Amino acid sequence: MGLPARKMEERFTYGDYLKWSDDERWELIDGVAYNMSPAPSRRHQEIVGELHRQISNYLIDKSCQVYIAPFDVRLPEADETDEEIETVVQPDIVVFCDRNKLDDRGARGAPDIVIEILSPYTAKKDFMTKYHLYERHKVKQYWIVDPATDEVVIFNLKDNKYDEPQEYKKGNKVKTDIFKDLEIDLSTIFK
Numbered sequence: 001m002g003l004p005a006r007k008m009e010e011r012f013t014y015g016d017y018l019k020w021s022d023d024e025r026w027e028l029i030d031g032v033a034y035n036m037s038p039a040p041s042r043r044h045q046e047i048v049g050e051l052h053r054q055i056s057n058y059l060i061d062k063s064c065q066v067y068i069a070p071f072d073v074r075l076p077e078a079d080e081t082d083e084e085i086e087t088v089v090q091p092d093i094v095v096f097c098d099r100n101k102l103d104d105r106g107a108r109g110a111p112d113i114v115i116e117i118l119s120p121y122t123a124k125k126d127f128m129t130k131y132h133l134y135e136r137h138k139v140k141q142y143w144i145v146d147p148a149t150d151e152v153v154i155f156n157l158k159d160n161k162y163d164e165p166q167e168y169k170k171g172n173k174v175k176t177d178i179f180k181d182l183e184i185d186l187s188t189i190f191k
Helices: 042-059 123-136
Strands: 026-029 032-035 065-068 093-096 106-108 113-117 141-146 151-158 166-169 173-175 183-185
Touching: 026 123, 042 065, 042 093, 042 113, 042 183, 113 123, 123 141, 123 151
Parallel strands: 113 141
Antiparallel strands: 026 032, 065 093, 093 113, 141 151, 151 166, 173 183
């Protein structure tokens, strides 16, 4: 369960990232490049697809938008230009309620919700590196979905820190603080 391969041992920016081949998928976290290989499993894709379908259906006629990877989310530290940004991630699913953050390249700024589906290659990065990254950038809600255990862990941002995780199992229904009337039946996600 190691980290995906890194691209050499130097620091990179979004400007560098834009020059790389579209044949490979990479993420940059604080200037460090992480290879997104291998490709997601079929089960991973089924879970992403069903979560996206349910959230997308819920958001019809609402101001928020949901996107699935590959979708670049640039996370600037301050006022740097896009090309100077050292963090660009491709979460499995993101929800943005501030349309001013969206542009033709993807998004610049923190999503309201980030959902990551675990794999043996990404578990450590998702639970450690990305947890701290999303907390630091004030992502309101971070979901980690584990296909191996049919569980979902949700972290809610309170006072600029993630509070105790809410844990859900296959038979549970997930409700979020962000959308009071959204309910996701995990038996449909983990079928």
